[in-house]
Amino acid sequence: MLDNIQVLIVAPVFAVDLLLQGLFIGAIFALAAYGLALVWGVMNVKNLCQGDFVIMGGYIAFTMSWFDIHPIIALPVAFVLMFAFGWIVYLLIIKRVVDRDMFTSLLATFGLSLLIQQVLQLIFGPEVQTTDAGFDSIVLADSMIILPWARIISLILASVLALGIIVFMKYSRMGRAIRATAQDPRAARVLGVDTNLVYAFTYALNAAICGAAGVLVAMIWVIQPYYGIVHSIRAFVIVTAAGLGNLPGVIAAGFGLGIAEKYADFVFGAEFAVAAVVSMLIIVLVYRQLQLYRLRQVVR
């Protein structure tokens, strides 16, 4: 472990390489986390199958690569398919838990997450998969830094998608309805907003964002049926650290988590990669709790 830290100090070019890797991965994390923040903020549903939606999107790209369809074309397909899937999930499950206590939605989505990962495992098997985008790499600094074009393209696609969603939320009629419902569902209903439709649309949009993020994950990283839970945990870390309705915060936390994960991976070794992510969740939660303690006055 100390040796690895020394390597970073002696050869700062490795540190730059890790930083870049973290940034590219972090952009995708931020995308999935934004979807979670949307559902959490608008519907107050803690969606624990967030990561499984991401993995589903990845498998859509993987399936299409069998037919020699490029992942970039798979991206809009995954977006549309996952939108439809999210709408169905809303009608079957989320609609019935949205007014209940928050633990119900948490547990229902956790059950759904189990279901998705098992079905994926039955269809695709437990092997780790990836799709080959077939791009070259840029080699910098005497091949110490390798910059695959696939990563740069995925960063661009993620930014375009995020920008599109921000514009949609700000200027479209449905986007305004979603923001109104998030502020006060009752007032929105009184003013003629069909909140049920808004909820369905929000949940479906979240699934679609996750599906698109999943295509990017399959393109520059790996997918496996059981990796979903780790993606869910990442989304929770980011949203909890940034707070709801804080879009710049979500993006910053997404990049931060991506970089932190890459460094932890390098310093502690790959066998602790998942442990590092989950430990970050606990750290963020404990930090939040300390903040709350400062607000509470306890008389002893």
Added chain:
Amino acid sequence: MNKTAHDGKIFAGLIAFGILGPLLFPDYTLQIALMWLMILMASTWDIMGGQAGYNSLGNIFFFGIGMYVSAIAQIGMVYDVAAYTSAFGAIVVEFTDTQYFTGLVLGIILAGIGASALSILFGVTVFGLRGPYFAIGTLGVALAAGELISGWGYVGGGGGISMPVYPGEAGASSKTFYALFFVLAISALGVIRWLLGTQFGLALNAIRDDEDKAEAMGIHTLRYKLIGWSIAAFFMGMAGAIFGNMIGFIEPLEVAFPTTTFGIFMVAMALLGGKGTLWGPVLGAILFHVVKELTWTYLLGWQWVALGLIIVVNIVYFQQGLLGWARDKWPEAFGLKVDTDAGAAAREAAE
């Protein structure tokens, strides 16, 4: 209706089943032993989840901790643990009968104590989290524990540990472990039944109904929550130790910390029977175990899908559980009935 007499009858029925079950169906000894484990998991989850309203998704943490504490204690008594685990089963340590059984008893007791101690340590950090944050935080603790132990070479990492081999003939081990699970489950139910009748049970219910108000009324909420959680951890830890010895081989992700399977099943079992009641988790565990075994037999390959579907349907469409439903329907038989027919009989008797 006399509550004590009624609970006594159910206890007597369970004990009679526990003794007669393996005698009448010796081939199913292992299945019935696992059923007691399920009952134990669901009932101890319900102490915090049902009675105090703290829905943990990470109680399986204590199960795994108990398993590893007992493994270290049992092997460490006669051999160097690091050398044993680094050989990945190549070293077979011969245990004499006395060594094995003292190790087993000591391992189980230490597992309970170790899990309790860790529950207090973690309780201090996570009990400030409320509602969904608590559920996610405990889930995180359980997931992190499994991953950290996978990378810890001293206990064999992801490769796992082979437990000491049970001395004597093959059939005897299943009877011993059956008896251990049976006694543990019945004593856990007895302790829970006793606790819920005391002021402690009322304090937990007050925390569930309104924690701030309970605190304002002078209840030291953190202390009650810690005690409740450490009792659950104590029994889960011992159960983990027994399970590890029964299976004979322990491994961090699938056996010791199966967070996404048994960790969620115990919540589903408690919800299926009706959380916040004494007998609900027991009923739910028995039903769930039977369904689980049936899907294993008839839907092989799709069993996890079937179980996931059952959990989702249970939570979304039938959240109050069987006993919760009975309680709503026949409030005068408040949470005392195991089956709904008896509830109907009670209503007729009351009229």
